[in-house]
Amino acid sequence: MNILILGAGEVGYHIAERLAHEGNNVSVVDRDPVRLKRVADNMDVRTVVGEASHPSVLARAGAADAELLIAATASDESNMLACQVAHSLFRVTTKMARIRDTDYMEHRNRLFGRDDLPIDTVISPEKEAAKSILRRLQVSSAMDAQEFSGGSVQLLSFKVTPKSCLAGISIRDISESLGGIKACVVAHEHNALWRVPDANTTLLAGDSIYLTVGSAYLDDLFHHLSGGVTTEYRGRRHVMIVGGGHIAYIVAKELEKSGVQVRIIEHNDKRAKWMARHLEHSVVIAGDALDQVLLEEENIDEMDDYIALTNDDETNILGSLIAKRYKVPHIVTLVNRTIYSRLVREIGLDIVVSARFTTAASILQHIRKGKIYGMSSLGDGMLEVLEAEAMKTSAVVNVPLRELNFPPQSVVGAIIRGDQVMIPDGDSVIAPGDHVLMVAHTDSVRDVEGMFEVSLEFF
Amino acid sequence: MHIRGVIWLLGVLSLFYGGSMLLPTLVALINASGEFYHFLFAACLTLLTGLLSVRYIGEQPQHLTHRDGFLIVALAWLTLSLLGAIPFLSIGVCESVVDALFESASGLTTTGATVLSGLDTMPHAILLWRSMQEWLGGMGIIVLAVAIMPLLGVGGMQLFRAETPGPVKDKLTARVTETAKVLWYIYLLMTVICAAAYALAGMNWFDAINHAMCTVAIGGFSTHDASMGWFHSTLIEMIAVFFMVLAGINFTLHFAVLNNRFSPQAYWKDEEFRAYIYILGVVFVVIAVPVWWSDSDDLHHVLFNVVSVATTTGFAVSDYSQWPPGTNMLLFVVMFIGACAGSTGGGMKVIRVLLLFRQGLGEIRRMIHPHAVIYTKLGEQTVEANVVQAVWGFFVLYMVCYLMIAVIVAMTGVDLLTAMSATAACLTNTGPGFGHVGPADNYAALPAAGKSVLMFAMILGRLEIYTFFVLLVPEFWRK
Structure with a gap:
């Protein structure tokens, strides 16, 4: 696919890297040649120096053949104008723009659309990062919490403390040590390396895990885990x-x-x-x-x-x-550079939000429309979560999970059938129409998508 | 400074004022009473003054600086007080020139302090003229002139700024003429509804119109010596309470509500409005409890008197000086707070008191967080430091003026309570005070010198000190 990215700042750089890595033809436009050089040196993309909204610059960057435009310059106005130019002059099919000003965002429904400012999707990285920080503050003992499938499934992150009931337990026995609560460990971190665990993995003190649980069992889970991690707020926070x-x-x-x-x-x-x-x-x-x-x-x-x-x-x-x-008691650290986000965990800081991962995840989620509904990244961007719908023709349907040949480093975290949430084991069967929550290593994401017969769709 | 332009404008205002005198003249003609000639004389004299200034002495100004604005407004209030006194003097209801001037200034500044007694038997023309003066002064006769005459448009904003009360003055519309028009439409609408309500509640039409004009102007002149108490009607009192509170709200806010499909939530979003209502509520409760305990008055009388004094109107239904001690002190204090900025009420204005209070809280916060960046805020709006400074300056000047005038009034041979309260009542444009100028008495007994000083205090209070004081600074007159 031909993709045009405007702005080679922190956000643009990371998206470009990600999309180029996935095999797309990416062009990056920026008015700063120095920044562009950094892009050109590190990835296989075309770079064009110039003002993002100028028609001639867009033409040089190949707007005429582009199917997707991502306007991510620092200026809201430039981004909006660039989308208009791309729409009117080059008929670019899908346009995404980064808008940070809350004043514009308040009127987004009436401002952006086919007949108004032609922006299909508005992204706002700061808002994404803020959302993820707020999420971490809300669930005080968990380090991260994400909701899927309209809030019926929770994806929670914990650090295994020495006193915790999870320390020394293997994945196989996790439900037992949680007092029978059905939960599935979908990601495991040991020595700053995130993996999708198998049944024999043993949790050690100091490791971090992500687990899926039905929202109904959230309180029970916290009750079991409250081994000195929870903070009680007396009076005002x-x-x-x-x-x-x-x-x-x-x-x-x-x-x-x-x-x-x-x-x-x-x-x-x-x-x-x-x-x-x-x-x-x-x-x-x-x-x-x-x-x-x-x-x-x-x-x-x-x-x-x-x-x-x-x-x-x-x-x-x-x-x-x-x-x-x-x-x-509770520390959230914003870190942008990949090298630091691993380091930080090693020096003992628990909670890290990386702005670029939250943004990239939300953009990728918009791109992978179609049968994949939710998408976000976990564990310093090493893992991804997908919420996909199982089609009738898909290979995953009507076969017990243990007989399915999943790509390496991938796991089914939850199956959602109507209002019902199932935390699966080897005997569970996915029915057509079910929503499946999957966690996979970044390298396996494409294969997982393939299993659900998802093509890159727009509209 | 453009003296001929100033004179021209004063002439225009005199023409307006003379024109409005024709209305009581007409009433006198219909009633076939002897005041007809006196009013005709006064109207002709005023019109003639205006005509002379406009045609021969003055010259239409092309441009007004804001210095011209201050000068015109201050001179206009003096001139119109002077011209408005002619009927009182010529008919002879006032014994001395000072009395006539006092009555006229008290009307125009919407103070409502009177030297007249025997109002019940007074000719209708005179009563109407008093009410009309209050009504014209309420929203400001200069604002009216700006509204009617588009040719004032250029310098209109200077005049508008100098006459309307409040620390910050906003244009509601793109053109100042339109803003002035909007304000007067709202004012007129309120007056008409108020008059209709009074009439429906049992007043005769003449009383209804007079009282409506004085209520909405937050003035306080009545057509009866016993003021609103004459009607002995709780319904009328409650209507008056409603319209006094309404007229004490910033007219900009009324405009916002009217413009916003009558959504009354817009009132509650305004911090000054909330503070205004809370102050009224708290003062009422604090006064009502001891009054109810000592059984010295009815609670609806308490409500009426509290609203009347706190909005600086000055109507009375009962003699609040009979209430337990302490309640009077509280009334005395709320008089200074007054109504909202941009309303027809007087006092220092709720918003200024609120700002000073906020500023004080900010200083306390600064002690706890020495490195914090702290702004004084109203709602979500940050109040600029220069506005807060201007408010501080205003507060100090207001208090200094108050104390100095009170000392001078006391020196003319008035007792302490009367001097203190009369000065407060005049400076805040309330009207009745305590002691010998309480709701049951009037200002007639004060010495002439005292009345002259109080007259000055009324105009000073109406123009919010700065507009007047700026003329006393030598720099103002320098080229």
């Missing part, structure tokens, strides 16, 4: 956010709504003022996030959560380590 970027703004705004007391430390004076103007109850502090005096002045030791969201990975990691030393 206090959250410290370091860095005042767009993600921090969305997170703070949402937290304010649920009555959380938020403190934001922002280095840049101008940005701190902007935040103070636009947030209602949060306290915005202009200062250095690593300044010990400042942190103690703001009672870092009494915070319930610490979220590091600056643009600088190093500051985030160091800040989180400081917060850990002050015994903040």
